[in-house]
Amino acid sequence: MKWSEICIHTTQEAVEPVSNILHEAGASGVVIEDPDDLYKERDTSLGEVYELSPDDYPDEGVIVKAYLPVNSFLGETVEEIKEAINQLLVYNIDLGHNQVTVSEVNEEEWATAWKKYYKPVKISDRITITPTWEEYEKVHDDELIIELDPGMAFGTGTHPTTVLSIQALERHLKKNDSVVDVGTGSGVLSIAAAKLGASKILALDLDEVAVTTAKLNIKLNKNQDVITVEQNNLLDGVRDEPDVIVANILAEVIVRMTDDAFKSLKPGGKLVTSGIIQGKREQVKDAILNSGFELLEIVEMEDWLAMVAQKPE
Template identity: 50%
Template structure:
């Protein structure tokens, strides 16, 4: 049986996406995140199917991000490299706080399948339920929409507060027939939700080729290939589109340079939905959106996470 090394980084929640990217850039074969906020974040809607979570699997402080590498990788060198990359995050304004980096060996079977026992159908908004591909599930009402998802280890299950906030925002702004651009698509959950909510043309981008494949696989699961185009790209650099909605569930530090390009590709009256923003960064992003010329339509919050709906004004 193939052996793998699991490297675990326990660190401040703010840097979860950045640390995930460090693992992916280092060649990790998968990334998982254990966040106590996910354990404590019970759904707002009355239903019985939930994550079968065990509290002891979640850190009391911060988060644990895990990456998986071949046992042939030198452990001391990998730990030193991970620590160096983490320290470099300070140059981008991240506050790291105390953190630890550890490693242990595990079998491929445990790595590839054990996590699935925690993942069950979850209604993430009043009208939208994420269903893992290996689970059977029947809608509880006629207006319930199902997102079939095989998230893999790297790109999440669609149940994180930032994703929920984005889908709530999309339910608010999509009326049908829109062109939507999803920046940093990950598992593709927001593109699938957009299609189910009536968007006509959807373009999804992610910098990571593995994420692009993950999104394409999930889009195929939902039989939405015709509505959604996915490709690798660095945010919206070089993209020439006219969008009704741009949605980005990424770090605040990445939203900042994205704002001018979101403005560029949006039609007059178009909407920019941004999430992945911790409460401490809310004012920063709001100020930058206003400086660009956006009108703030709505600010959504779930625990410590923020999503913003901003509109590009029409030229009167």
């Protein structure tokens, strides 16, 4: 089978929304080539091997790649992707070079080669994310293992915004809490919440691909008894009064949902938000405070932020 590689040269700020556009266009996953990855200090305690070459990365900006099957609709799909990316300018998202190129590749060249770079990664005190094809044994008894197949969609679960969200859940989630996961994507935050002891989780996403992917990953991790996945726009129509709402989404979307989050949460409930680039810090902080929340913490990783807020008792 022949595939087209679509390559977008953009910025770190635009990685998440561009990746989402590619998923909605039919890509089952993305490759992110960020030159910052060349200089990260990495934990190799689990035996990970990192063999990164500067030749594979841009001198500046970030390259996001995806693969689409070559068919008669490819040209239209590429134009739709370009148009959707340009629409991000409405949200004041810096697109950088915003250069889109398309080339043809054979399935054998990419279908499995990338797997050698994806190894188990410990992302918090208790949680380790591992690919489904890797054999992994617990290092300590209370370690929690999340299995993901990034070939399904939405990456490996180790992006800073995901890591910050899971670490926040580990600090703030109490046993038997109820949770609503807004913009669930791969379902990884819902799975983490279940493994941390949540008793009831509602995972929501507007994207049909995300809903399917989340259900598969949740079943893979045997958490389907406590997690329900539904297609839904943010918190529209949600009548639950959860203990925790977690949302790893764009800052521009977070500011639109803080009022609804405040109304939905139980008194004393907590809002965990991530996906916030440094430049949007004050905008999101102001929205959270204006909705009535008390801000508990702001944590940072690389250029990303997560905020945890509480509804007064």
